[in-house]
Amino acid sequence: MSAFELVTPRSVEEAIASLRASDGTGSAPLAGGTDLLLDIDDGRAAPARVVSLRRLPWRTLDWVGGALTIGSTLPLRSLEDDPGVRAQLPGLYQAVHAVGSVALRHRATIGGNLGRSAPASDLIPMLLALDAEVDLVGPSAERRLSVNDFVRASRRTALAPGELIRSVRVPESRPSAYVWQRVRLANDISQIAVAVAYSPSGRRWSVAVGGMPPRPVLLPEVARGLGNARPTDPALRAAGERATREVTIAADQRASEEYRRRLVGTLLGRAVRSVDVAEGVHR
Numbered sequence: 652m653s654a655f656e657l658v659t660p661r662s663v664e665e666a667i668a669s670l671r672a673s674d675g676t677g678s679a680p681l682a683g684g685t686d687l688l689l690d691i692d693d694g695r696a697a698p699a700r701v702v703s704l705r706r707l708p709w710r711t712l713d714w715v716g717g718a719l720t721i722g723s724t725l726p727l728r729s730l731e732d733d734p735g736v737r738a739q740l741p742g743l744y745q746a747v748h749a750v751g752s753v754a755l756r757h758r759a760t761i762g763g764n765l766g767r768s769a770p771a772s773d774l775i776p777m778l779l780a781l782d783a784e785v786d787l788v789g790p791s792a793e794r795r796l797s798v799n800d801f802v803r804a805s806r807r808t809a810l811a812p813g814e815l816i817r818s819v820r821v822p823e824s825r826p827s828a829y830v831w832q833r834v835r836l837a838n839d840i841s842q843i844a845v846a847v848a849y850s851p852s853g854r855r856w857s858v859a860v861g862g863m864p865p866r867p868v869l870l871p872e873v874a875r876g877l878g879n880a881r882p883t884d885p886a887l888r889a890a891g892e893r894a895t896r897e898v899t900i901a902a903d904q905r906a907s908e909e910y911r912r913r914l915v916g917t918l919l920g921r922a923v924r925s926v927d928v929a930e931g932v933h934r
């Protein structure tokens with residue numbers, strides 16, 4: 652592990668200034684550390700300065716009507732424990748529950764998951780299907796981006812130097828589901844995963860696929876094929892076949908292309924069938 656200076660700012664302004672002050676030698680924000688500290692230990696990252704976010708007032712969860720704003724440093728376990736998340740955003744609950752283990756979720760955060768931007772992230776596909784946005788704060792301005800625009804590829808995001816993720820906003824409660832395939836049930840990483848959500852206000856579906864490189868993706872044509880209510884069995888089968896054709900399936904050390912291709916339609920069918928569309932329409 653390379654040596655680094657650890658700073659623990661008490662304000663957002665101080666955190667941004669600390670990140671900027673080490674330009675040239677490299678700095679990194681630290682939330683739960685479940686990704687960053689392993690990266691430093693393995694030599695994949697070598698920041699000269701690590702800026703801890705633990706004193707910032709971002710361990711928050713705010714509901715306004717059906718919209719949810721999640722502070723970036725809130726431990727995933729608190730998100731999972733919120734009864735509103737379980738009832739109003741069941742797919743998000745399932746995605747959070749899929750991350751690592753209980754012990755890991757007591758430390759890991761949503762900001763860190765997006766900051767790492769792993770191809771196998773369990774949260775990113777679900778946030779895509781929920782049309783979530785990220786609120787960023789930086790040296791000169793604040794801005795809001797869709798998660799789709801924020802995530803670029805593995806370890807690559809739209810974050811500018813000195814910028815931090817302050818929060819993640821989910822615009823409305825949605826009947827939703829997240830299903831995944833992995834070798835072990837806990838402390839493992841999804842080989843392929845499908846996130847679906849139904850928007851009661853727009854009467855439309857969203858579908859995202861994750862678990863493989865280069866990054867989780869939305870499948871808008873597949874979602875359109877599901878129609879604007881509960882799809883019939885033939886429509887669902889056709890959507891599954893379309894997903895199998897349209898998604899770019901990659902192989903990596905966790906699964907072959909063939910294995911993933913066979914699973915896409917099955918997982919889509921399982922996810923859509925588990926969503927209670929009527930509940931959303933009448934909410």
Ligand SMILES: Cc1cc2nc3c(=O)[nH]c(=O)nc-3n(C[C@H](O)[C@H](O)[C@H](O)COP(=O)(O)OP(=O)(O)OC[C@H]3O[C@@H](n4cnc5c(N)ncnc54)[C@H](O)[C@@H]3O)c2cc1C
Pocket residue numbers: 679680681682683684685686687688689704723724749750751752755758759760761762763764765766767769771772773774810814815816817838839840841
């Ligand atoms: C054993 C194990 C199992 C795992 N299983 C899963 C799994 O099943 N599913 C899954 O999705 N992930 C899994 N992970 C990965 C990891 O736990 C998650 O990605 C976690 O959400 C990262 O959050 P963190 O707070 O620990 O991030 P950190 O390690 O603190 O940070 C990760 C990255 O994000 C940056 N960052 C952190 N916070 C911010 C912020 N507010 N603004 C800007 N940048 C920021 C950091 O600089 C770093 O680059 C696993 C990890 C381990 C070690």
